[in-house]
Amino acid sequence: MRLFQKNIVPILFIIICSIGFYYSGLSWMFFANDLLTRLARNSFLVISLIIPVLAGMGLNFGIVLGAMAGQFAAFITVVYNMTGIAGFFMACLMSIPFAILFGWLTGILFNKAKGKEMITGLILGFFANGLYQLVCLIFIGWIIPISNKSLLLPSGIGFVNTLDLKIWQYAIDKFYVFRLRGITTPVLKYLNNINFPVLTLIVVAFLCMCVYLLFRTKLGQDFRAVGQNRHIAEVAGIKVDKVRIIAVIFSTVLAAWGQLIFLQNIGNVQVYGSHVQVGTFAVAALLIGGASVSKATIGQALLGTVLFHALFIVSPLAGKNIMGSAQVGEYFRVFIAYGVIGIALALHAWQRLAKKKNE
Amino acid sequence: MSNGLLNKVGIPRLIISLFLAFLVAAAFSYGLPMGQIFSAMLTRFGMNSLLVLAMIPTIQAGAGPNFGLPFGIICGLIGATLAIEMDLRGFTALFFAIGISIPLGAFAGWLYGLLLNRVKGQEMTVGTYMGFSIVSVMCIFWLMAPYSSPEMIWPYGGDGLRVTVVLDGRMEQLLDRFLSFTINGMRVPTGLLLVTALCCILLWIFMRTRTGLAMSIVGSNPRFAEASGLNVNKYRLIASTLSCAMGAAGIVIYSQSYGFIQLYQAPLYMALYSVSAILIGGASLQRATITQALIGTFLFNGLLVIALPVANVAMDSDISEIMRVIISNGIILYALTRKEVGGDAR
Amino acid sequence: MTGIARLEMRGISKQYYGNRVLKGVSFSLGKGEILSLVGENGAGKSTLMNILFGMPVIHATGGFDGEIYLDGEKAEIRSPEEAMKLGIGMVHQEFMLLPGFSITENIKLNRETTRASLLSKIFGKPLRWLDMPSMKTDARVSMDAIGLGIDEMLPVKGLPVGHMQFVEIARELDKKNIRLLVLDEPTAVLTESDADKLLEAMKILTNKGISILFISHRLDEVMAASDKIVILRDGEQIADTRPAETTIEKIAEIMVGRKIESTEMRGRPVESIRDDYILQIRDLSVAMPGETVKTINLDVKRGEILGIGGLAGQGKIGIANGIMGLFPSAGTVRKNDKPVLLNNAHASLGNGMAFVSEDRRGTGLLLDDSIEFNIVATAVQVQGKFMKSGAISTFDSKSVTEYAKKMIQDLDIRCTGPEQLARRLSGGNQQKVCIARAITLEPNLLFVSEPTRGIDIGAKRLILDHLIKMNREEELTIIMTSSELAELRSVCDRIAIVYQGMLEGILLPTDSDRDFGLMMAGEYHKFHGKEAV
Structure with a gap:
């Protein structure tokens, strides 16, 4: 019973997704393939949220900046035409300095707004998006010269809306695709004909492992100590502000890589759109997995990604079949994303208040 | 002394004012039609002022700027669409819309206030996402609601209401044109400004009644308020009720002036723009005055109005939307990272 | 003790903003010894510990005078990290x-x-x-x-x-590398048996050669555990003794003793005030964090100034806060023989009671509002004063300014005018604003908590004089809670001492230092019980 209570959120969403799947009328194979692709390309953005949560900074809506760092790196590879798997890894490498810079600035800002990190991160995301547009829409081609005019708007200033990433699309996804066949075991036979992007999954698994191991180091211990109580950590001699900045930098770098993994699967960048909802969707996914503002695990991140994207896949069709309009499903999943975050935040604030009263 | 003056005006307000002055000068030197620009500034000021004034009650009551303004806004949209559905025109339509909006908005604000009282200290984050949620719920509503007025539904089939509903001939610019006159090519939207003034006076009187004073005491020091026998939660509830009711009426006034009702995702960021306007006016997350709201509305909207034509001439690209995003969110960040004076740590 | 001392403090003095809180404290502690620091709240114990531990608050306020030696070597302790490096450990009052x-x-x-x-x-x-x-x-x-x-x-x-x-x-x-361990009231939260275990553990530590600085209000523990006892009072080291050379009574006496002349005691003889009770408190309990009141029974005579004293954390502060409805409370309180509705600030204020809170900046003031609004705010809300009459009643700023000017004059509030923000005033003038706010309610019973905490001497006098004046001229009954015993003895007619959330006893200002000391340490009945036998 306690297990049930503890996992009420994921259980609820499993039920919603099942109903949605039933009414969507999708075939299992299509659903499973799509889900697996989405898991591979989105899970890492969600995982990038874990470190700040454990360091007591709540849900880092500022990972939008990480996504931007990733995109800047992607633009560079496009401009210099770096192709294939090398191009992808080049992008990952080049995203690091951007992400460290952005993460460092975010961390400083968060230290100035202690206790209000989440709203600050959210607004920072909007603010950074303004600056990002300023760079991509005004500076590119005006202050920053680009030789390849086909990437620019007709006026010669600003990137076009969609940049093609065909040069390294599926760089790691297609590396080795594994497809199960001929399984006859009753339950496992559902795995037949599903494509496993093996290298992507390995990369994601490897990064998960790294995050897991990070918490077995001194730095990880500091993250957790600061997350529990800043004052006590400070008294014990831990440099709280520095540890918090490092946590945000880690998160931002991971988000940059997450965004690149995402882009290599999609195969193009919506210059002015790909990153905008990254924070909201990742946060919603993490919360649906059963995490809270102060507690999150890799398992919850993965489960949340699966459930959130299952909902994404089924809701338009389910909406159409139940309500007679695919748009309803679209809006419903947007509502779920916002609503889940809103409710989780409200519950957290509520519990904190109740706890304070009891003390 | 100069330092004292700088502190009084506030760095952001100073920068924005100088920037605005610079743009006005630039517009003038480019020979842009100043009359039109100034009348657009006045109109934008009148359109937005009630939405910005709606921030005052919650700030004064200690619940921070009302990021949950969409709760009120959607009620205003319901009121306005109902007026069209019932085929009303002119002032009847306007008064009907406002008459429906205010009680609906008050009710929504009351519910929202109940929530806010349970999440003290996190009003901004929770409010923002609750606001986003309600907007997306309403998207479903606009899609499903059984409206039948041909002006609002899609002409060739398709579900639900249109994204923007044209108010032409219904209540478009009704207040703007009321008693309006033109001097030096500048049209003054007299009616709109009168309504703004009326709202300010009513709010000013309310803030000086016992209830209004109590609200401000609750905001500046909740423990003092408790020691003075005041029920803190009650006054916070009144504040959010009032704020959302003002937001509801505010969006109707906004829409009539704009000439369109914007549905679906449009109200998503409206709260943010109102919040930033009042902050630009010099308010903090804890204290705000009517003057600050008015100054902020004028500066923020004035800047946006004038930036568009100037940027078009100067650099041939639309920078005004980008500027709006940067300025509005920048000022909120500035306010968030300022050391809190007073405030309730509980 | 032979050889070099483990810790030697020489002539330690410290000022906070011109306020001297430590005046030349010197003592030494040998290897493997336990030294107890004893004193009332505000005697300077925690400041001394902050100096020893290199807390930032010390260095942010101009450092201190004097020298510290550890095992004969001069120690410069500028931060807690340095203190830790030097082998000084600290167990704080609240758990870390x-x-x-x-x-x-x-x-x-x-x-x-x-x-x-x-x-x-x-x-x-x-x-x-x-x-x-x-x-x-x-x-x-x-x-x-x-x-x-x-x-x-x-x-x-x-x-x-x-x-x-x-x-x-x-x-x-x-x-x-631990050499010296500071235990700051470690037994305050423990049960008796746990406290005993702790004392045993301390002995084990000293056997390993670790020296211990022990701070406690439980005098029996101090007597049982320590090798040396240092008593502080008002920042001065007034005694340096050993358990064998002294008694609990003696410690208690020195701890609170202050030269206070009987001429300074302005309380009136008990007989002169009739046994006519304005307030009767029965089984009052108040859940105020850190100042819990367990059960208090107390009668307050009409027209008297009653003092409530006791050490910090014993619950004296909780009484007024409970009756005024600021913290959850239970029991019965009758005013003029009519029950007072508890847990309702509005009812208490409406019942002719007013309260000047000990938490001046947190509860007592609207820091970012004007003096005049501070003075009238409660009266506006509780009694509807200062409002214009009319269909919609609004704030009457003109009459408020006039009234505030009068109060500023009466109480000698030093300010630039009634519009000045309360935040900009000095502590003493802020306190006067708080008092002005309370008397604007025209109460017949006034609670005043810690009226002179953190206030300069001039303002202190003025406030106390004004309280006495109101008491004598307007027959205002005053219940004054204070940590400063001398202040209570100079103003009050009777003084109730609270210990562990209960009334330990009621003393007259003229009673002996020893009785006050024993009562505050909760040892009074033990001793007087013994004497009776």
Whole structure:
């Protein structure tokens, strides 16, 4: 019973997704393939949220900046035409300095707004998006010269809306695709004909492992100590502000890589759109997995990604079949994303208040 | 002394004012039609002022700027669409819309206030996402609601209401044109400004009644308020009720002036723009005055109005939307990272 | 004691903003000895400990005078880290434990044992592996040393307080270079049997050669545990003695004793005030964090000034806060023989009672509002004063300004005018604003808590004089709560002493220092009981 209570959120969403799947009328194979692709390309953005949560900074809506760092790196590879798997890894490498810079600035800002990190991160995301547009829409081609005019708007200033990433699309996804066949075991036979992007999954698994191991180091211990109580950590001699900045930098770098993994699967960048909802969707996914503002695990991140994207896949069709309009499903999943975050935040604030009263 | 003056005006307000002055000068030197620009500034000021004034009650009551303004806004949209559905025109339509909006908005604000009282200290984050949620719920509503007025539904089939509903001939610019006159090519939207003034006076009187004073005491020091026998939660509830009711009426006034009702995702960021306007006016997350709201509305909207034509001439690209995003969110960040004076740590 | 002292403090003095809180304190503590620091709240104990531990608050306010020697070497302690490096450990009053960590993780917090990892060779120390097995062993060793037999991997959340206190000590012990351990009221939260265990553990530590600085209000513990006793009063070191040379009574006497002349006591003889009770308190309990009132029975005579005294944390502050409805309370309180509705500030204020809170800036003032609004705010809300009459009644700023000007004159509030913000006033003038606000309600019973805390002498006099004047001229009954005994004795007619949330007794200002000291330490009845036998 306690297990049930503890996992009420994921259980609820499993039920919603099942109903949605039933009414969507999708075939299992299509659903499973799509889900697996989405898991591979989105899970890492969600995982990038874990470190700040454990360091007591709540849900880092500022990972939008990480996504931007990733995109800047992607633009560079496009401009210099770096192709294939090398191009992808080049992008990952080049995203690091951007992400460290952005993460460092975010961390400083968060230290100035202690206790209000989440709203600050959210607004920072909007603010950074303004600056990002300023760079991509005004500076590119005006202050920053680009030789390849086909990437620019007709006026010669600003990137076009969609940049093609065909040069390294599926760089790691297609590396080795594994497809199960001929399984006859009753339950496992559902795995037949599903494509496993093996290298992507390995990369994601490897990064998960790294995050897991990070918490077995001194730095990880500091993250957790600061997350529990800043004052006590400070008294014990831990440099709280520095540890918090490092946590945000880690998160931002991971988000940059997450965004690149995402882009290599999609195969193009919506210059002015790909990153905008990254924070909201990742946060919603993490919360649906059963995490809270102060507690999150890799398992919850993965489960949340699966459930959130299952909902994404089924809701338009389910909406159409139940309500007679695919748009309803679209809006419903947007509502779920916002609503889940809103409710989780409200519950957290509520519990904190109740706890304070009891003390 | 100069330092004292700088502190009084506030760095952001100073920068924005100088920037605005610079743009006005630039517009003038480019020979842009100043009359039109100034009348657009006045109109934008009148359109937005009630939405910005709606921030005052919650700030004064200690619940921070009302990021949950969409709760009120959607009620205003319901009121306005109902007026069209019932085929009303002119002032009847306007008064009907406002008459429906205010009680609906008050009710929504009351519910929202109940929530806010349970999440003290996190009003901004929770409010923002609750606001986003309600907007997306309403998207479903606009899609499903059984409206039948041909002006609002899609002409060739398709579900639900249109994204923007044209108010032409219904209540478009009704207040703007009321008693309006033109001097030096500048049209003054007299009616709109009168309504703004009326709202300010009513709010000013309310803030000086016992209830209004109590609200401000609750905001500046909740423990003092408790020691003075005041029920803190009650006054916070009144504040959010009032704020959302003002937001509801505010969006109707906004829409009539704009000439369109914007549905679906449009109200998503409206709260943010109102919040930033009042902050630009010099308010903090804890204290705000009517003057600050008015100054902020004028500066923020004035800047946006004038930036568009100037940027078009100067650099041939639309920078005004980008500027709006940067300025509005920048000022909120500035306010968030300022050391809190007073405030309730509980 | 032979050889060089473990700790020697020489002529330690400290000022806070011109206010001298320590005046030339000197003492020495030998290796393996226990020295107890005794004194009332505000005597300077915590300032002394902050100096010893190099707390930032000391250095941010201009440092201190005097010298500290550790094992004969002069020590410059500028930060807590340096203090730790020098082998000084401290167990704070509130627990410094992370509830989500295990005992081991808490003991080794920020001193974890680590092993090199692949990445640590590139990126340095932070990425070294935690060496959990060796951390566990270390934790076990220090826990065993003080006889804490529980599993070292238990989470701290859920441990009984006694165990948490021991974990704190084990953590200090784990610091290998520990020479001197400061225990700041470690027994305050413990049950008697846990406290006994703690005293035993302290003996074990001293046997290992660790010296202990022990701060406690429980005088029997002080007598039982220490080798030396240093008594502080008003920042001065007034006695330096040993348990064998003194008695609890003597300590109590020196602790509170102040030269206060009987001419300074302005209280009136008990007989002169009739037994006509304005307020009768029965079984009052108040859940005020840190100042819990368990059961108080107290009668207040009409027209008197009643003092409430006691050490910090004993509950004296809770009484007024409870009756005024600021913290949850239970019991019966009758005013003029009619029951007072508890847990309702509005009702209490409407009942002719007013309150000047001890928490001046937190509860007493609207810091960012004007003086005039501060003065009238409560009266506006409770009594509807200062409002214009009319269909919609609004604030009458004109009459408010006039009234505020009068109050500013009456109470001699030094300000630029009634519009000045309360935040900009000095502490004394802020307090006068608080008093002005209370009397604007025209109460017949006034609670005043810590009226002179953190206020300069001139303002202090003026405030106390004004209280007496109102009492004598307007027959205002005053209940004054204060940590400063001298102040209570100079103003009050009777003084009630609160100990552990209960009334220990009522004394007259003229009673002996010894009685006051014993009552505040909760030893009065023990001694007077003995004498009776």
